[in-house]
Amino acid sequence: MYYNQAICDIYIGTGAGKKLMEDIENAKQSVKIVSPYLSLFLVKKLIDLYFRGIEVQLITMDNIEDFYGDRQKNICQLIIQDRSIDNDAKSLRLKWVNRKRLLYFFLIVMILMLCIMAFITWNRMVLWGGIPLILVWLLIRHYTSKIRNAKIYKYSYRQLFPFKVFTTPEDNSYSHPFVHGKLYLIDDGIAYLGSLNFTGNGTKNNYETRIRITDRNAVKELVVEFDALLHNENQPERYIVEWGRELYEEARY
Secondary structure, X not given: OOOOOXXXXXXXXXXXXXXXXXXXXXXXXXXXXXXXXXXXXXXXXXXXHHHOOOEEEEEXXXXXXXXXXXXXXXXXXXXXXXXXXXXXXXXXXXXXXXXHHHHHHHXXXXXXXXXXXXXXXXXXXXXXXXXXXXXXXXXXXXXXXXXXXXXXXXXXEEEOOOEEEXXXXXXXXXXXXXXXXXXXXXXXXXXXXXXXOEOHHHHHHOOEEEEEEOOHHHHHHHHHHHHHHHOOOOOOEOXXXXXXXXXXXXXXX
16 A cells, blocks of 8 residues: 555654553554564453453464463463364264273183183193184274274364464565564554564564554555455465464363
């Protein structure tokens, strides 16, 4: 997009993020953010806004800080895991468990009987009668494998609030653009543009450039641009299911 003659305020320096964070904290309706880099402790701020009743939308790249440690909890809150039970699979697994128990019982009883007979008759050759029991043991192993691989839970994932995580082009192939722009929209009435990422250093420590726009027509155009990017199906993204599986365990039973 191109928009000319917009009236704006200019912020430059290490304090460029202060006014931005104040406007985000004071949002009354919505906060929309495009930032290729993201600190997880600032994700917590977005989560807090969401639970205050603020509409939150986020676009970022797959450069989010690692998932390890306590900060993982913030990302987990963005992706909600739902679990349901497949009753048919549950019934089938229970049937296999019962069959395995019966086979175990049969195997133990037969081994004991052979041992008693060998003791009574003092004939070790009786123990050769246990060879067919190898088939029973193999059948037990077969059911053990089926039980171990059975899945009785179905998992699905949903977003706490709408967000997109676009993937970084590999090997500088430029098969799709790296979303490097930074855009912040507060209540669809205030817009910020500039170099500042939604990171701890970006909002506090780095020397950044930032403009603040309240021009109604300019902000309206930026809202349209944000919506177009959020719903861009041609930009490769990290899918919520694969990301959710990295964050959560999926128990089989």
